[in-house]
Amino acid sequence: MANKEVLITIILYNFLLITVGFWAKKRTSNQDDFYLGGRGLGPFVMALSASASSSSAWSLLGVSGAAYVWGLSAVWLLPGVLVGYVVSWTWVAPRMMEISQKTGAVTLPELLFSDFNQREKTILLRLTTIIITCSLIVYIAAQFQGAGTAFSSILGIPQELSII
Numbered sequence: 001m002a003n004k005e006v007l008i009t010i011i012l013y014n015f016l017l018i019t020v021g022f023w024a025k026k027r028t029s030n031q032d033d034f035y036l037g038g039r040g041l042g043p044f045v046m047a048l049s050a051s052a053s054s055s056s057a058w059s060l061l062g063v064s065g066a067a068y069v070w071g072l073s074a075v076w077l078l079p080g081v082l083v084g085y086v087v088s089w090t091w092v093a094p095r096m097m098e099i100s101q102k103t104g105a106v107t108l109p110e111l112l113f114s115d116f117n118q119r120e121k122t123i124l125l126r127l128t129t130i131i132i133t134c135s136l137i138v139y140i141a142a143q144f145q146g147a148g149t150a151f152s153s154i155l156g157i158p159q160e161l162s163i164i
Contacts, residue, residue, distance in 0.1 A: 035106050047089060057146020
C-alpha cells in the first residue's frame with residue numbers, strides 16, 4: 001500500500017513539474033526571460049534562489065560532519081553564512097545587477113569580461129567554459145556521493161545502489 005502511495009505522489013509531482021514547465025514556456029520569449037526571469041524577479045525570490053543554489057551535500061553532510069568534529073564551536077558556521085548572504089544581497093548583488101543590465105551580461109563570466117575587447121573576451125569565455133565544465137563534473141560527482149551516503153544511511157542499502 002505504501003508503494004502505491006509513493007508512486008501516486010511521484011506521478012502527481014512530475015505532473016506538477018510538467019505543468020509549471022509549460023506555463024513558464026508561454027512566458028519565456030528570450031534568453032533573459034529563460035535565465036534571469038526577464039530580469040524582473042524581486043529580492044525575495046532572488047534570495048530564495050541564492051539560498052537554494054547553495055544547498056547541497058555540503059549543507060546536509062558537511063555541516064553535520066563539522067558539528068561532529070568541532071562540537072559546539074560549529075554553531076559559528078551559521079552566523080558566518082548569514083553574514084555572507086547579507087553582504088552579497090546588500091552590496092555585491094545590486095552592483096552586479098547594475099553592470100549586467102548595462103552590458104547585457106547573462107552569466108558571471110560575461111559580466112567579469114564585459115570590459116575586454118571581443119577577441120580577448122571570446123578566449124576568456126571559452127577558457128572559463130572549460131574550467132566551469134570540469135569543475136561541475138567533480139561537483140556533481142560529489143553531490144551523487146553525498147546523496148548516496150545519505151540514502152544509504154537512511155534506507156540501510158548499499159551506497160552504490162542508493163546512488164542509482
